[in-house]
Amino acid sequence: MPKQVDHRERRETIARALWRVVEQQGWTRATMREIAREADASLGQVQHYFSSRTAMLVFAMEFASEQTSQRVTRNLDRLGSPPHPRDVLRVTLMEMLPLHPDARATSRMSAAYTLEALHDPQLHEQARLGLHDGRALTERLIRQAITDGHIPADREPAIETNLLLALTGFTPLLDFDVIDPDAALTAIDYYLDKLFACTPQPPER
Amino acid sequence: MPKQVDHRERRETIARALWRVVEQQGWTRATMREIAREADASLGQVQHYFSSRTAMLVFAMEFASEQTSQRVTRNLDRLGSPPHPRDVLRVTLMEMLPLHPDARATSRMSAAYTLEALHDPQLHEQARLGLHDGRALTERLIRQAITDGHIPADREPAIETNLLLALTGFTPLLDFDVIDPDAALTAIDYYLDKLFACTPQPPER
Incomplete structure (x- = not known):
């Protein structure tokens, strides 16, 4: 196996170990030593791949975002192409919420990262840009859906x-079993039904 | 001053120091020593009032919830009584979001507490109950608003x-300046206008 691929794979294995520690014990307890134990590696090996706990968090978060995007793409592919904007928003929200084990791992990861980034100048700008870009992408999708007649024209895209x-504020309610995944999905569908409340367009003549 | 009042006051002073450390540096860096420094007290004094970091977090969170409730009550009192259910929901949401310095301090406190409670069996049940009770209170208010004709009768209270x-998912968007407080308030008002979309009731005959 080429050395670079192996390097990337080792980093991903360690990142997944970090996810598991964060999900089960929280970021506060995610020491380099604990992550090494979970990855079945030595502390020295982990330090070879990541120079610091922060460097590992940054990589683990980027990897979590990639994995989330891939889950979204796979789910949309299953629905046939091109995907309806309602489905894109539904699937994206579903993969951002702790509704199943993979999404729970990346959601916990993201919560820990966000809280850490608030006070870490190195992470702050990266976290801000991630949120900003996600917001810009969503607004473009909504504007297009209004143009295409899927969302009523009197809706204000920014709002x-x-x-x-x-x-995404469903997260703590789900994490503490205050509502169950079905209740969150029902609320999301109810919300999206009201947003996409257009009568079907008549066929062009 | 009676000794018990003094004891409570000292604990509140230390809790406020904890809020400031959590807001400015994050829970990870909120050691007993750092909190003592911020409270202008010795480590021994802090340990006299709180047996552990967790005990301090529990008290600081209860105190933050009390302070948030008091801000909600004060804001509603200013609007005249009895308050309209739309105002109750608006003011409550506003005080839960980081829209001004006091609310930001209690919001950060609450985020740190929630993340810690996920993995701490001592805190888990307290956090779950807090979320559960807040949810139950909100649902009662919405059911009453439907009964009283403020919210259309075809709305489903649980959803x-x-x-x-x-x-409350506006929090990270506000914390990282992805949206500004005005944008959050505009969105909340827009949302509440749609929820309370009843024509005024005709006077009883």
Whole structure:
């Protein structure tokens, strides 16, 4: 196996070990030593791949975002192409919330990262840009859906974007079993049905 | 001053020091020593009032919840009584989001507490109950608003409750300046206008 691929794979294995430690014990307890134990590696090996706990967190977060995007793409592919904007928003929200084990791991990872980034100048700008880009992408999708007649033309794209992103606030309710995954999905579908409340367009003549 | 009042006051002073450290540096860096420094006290004094970092976090969170409730009550009192259910929901959401310095301090406190509670069996049940009770209170308010004709009768109270609570998801967007406080308030008002979309009731004959 080429050395570079092996290097990347080792880093991903360690990142997954970090996810598991963060999910099961929290970021506070995710020491380099604990992550090494979980990755079945020595502390020296982990330090070879990551110079610091922060460097590892940055990589683990980027990897979590990639994995989340891939899950979204796979789910949309299953629905046939081109995907309807309602499905894109539904699947994206579903993969950002702790509704199943993989999404729970990346959601916990993201919560730990966000809280750490608030106070770490190295992470702050990266976290801000990630949120900013996600918001810009969502707003573009909503504007296009209005143009294409899927969302009523009197909806205000910036406000609708902010409200949709705020729905990630289901996370603590799900994490503490205050509501179950079905209740979150029902609420998301109810919300999206109201947003996409257009009568079907008549066929062009 | 009676000794018990003094004891409570000292604990509140230390809790406020903890809030400031959590807000400015994050929970990871909130050691007993750092909190003592911020409270202008010795480590021994802090340990006299709190047996552990967890005990301090529990008290600081209860105190933050009390302070948030008091801010909500004060804001509602200013609007005249009895308060309209739309105002109750608006003011409560506003005080839960990091929209001004006091609310930011209690919001950061609450985020740190929630993340810690996920993995600490001592805190887990307290956090779950807090979220559960807040949800139950909101659902009662919404059911009453439907009964009183403020919210259309075809709205489903459980779903509306979950969606409203999910709007606390504005927090990271505000914390990282991805949206500004005005944008969050505009979105909340837009959302509440749609929820309270009843024509005024005709006077009883």
